[in-house]
Amino acid sequence: MGLISWARKKSPWALHFNTGSCNGCDIEVVAAFTPRFDLERFGIILQGSPRHADVLVATGPVVRQTKDRLVRIYEQMPNPKCVVAVGTCAISGAPFTGSYNIHGGIDKVIPVDIYVSGCPPKPEAIINGLIQAIKKYEKKQ
Numbered sequence: 001m002g003l004i005s006w007a008r009k010k011s012p013w014a015l016h017f018n019t020g021s022c023n024g025c026d027i028e029v030v031a032a033f034t035p036r037f038d039l040e041r042f043g044i045i046l047q048g049s050p051r052h053a054d055v056l057v058a059t060g061p062v063v064r065q066t067k068d069r070l071v072r073i074y075e076q077m078p079n080p081k082c083v084v085a086v087g088t089c090a091i092s093g094a095p096f097t098g099s100y101n102i103h104g105g106i107d108k109v110i111p112v113d114i115y116v117s118g119c120p121p122k123p124e125a126i127i128n129g130l131i132q133a134i135k136k137y138e139k140k141q
């Protein structure tokens with residue numbers, strides 16, 4: 001295993017993207033990354049660029065406006081990569097399913113590795129989802 005692979009495995013960087021969420025899930029994602037929950041103890045930090053991210057944390061149903069952006073972000077992330085769908089909207093589209101501008105859950109557009117249910121899920125559930133993502137990410141290395 002190369003040094004870069006080892007470093008990425010031990011300290012995966014996460015990118016948060018809202019594909020059309022009501023912001024409820026986003027507040028919980030932001031809370032999970034605060035010092036109160038100390039996600040950095042697992043080596044995970046929030047990152048602003050998809051080119052430097054290993055894990056994509058996506059919230060909300062995929063709306064027409066964000067579909068292409070979501071695909072572009074996913075393609076810009078280096079391999080291997082993991083996607084965590086946070087919230088019931090990100091899993092299935094939930095109450096917005098059938099709406100004229102909704103494509104559905106994240107996995108209708110890009111592959112999803114981990115699903116975190118809840119409306120919105122608690123920070124503890126999001127952290128658990130990220131830890132599962134790290135385990136899956138390690139297997140992809």
Ligand code: SF4
Nearest residue numbers: 022024025087089119
């Ligand atoms: S799961 Fe709930 S909190 Fe999250 S985006 Fe959907 S409606 Fe909002």
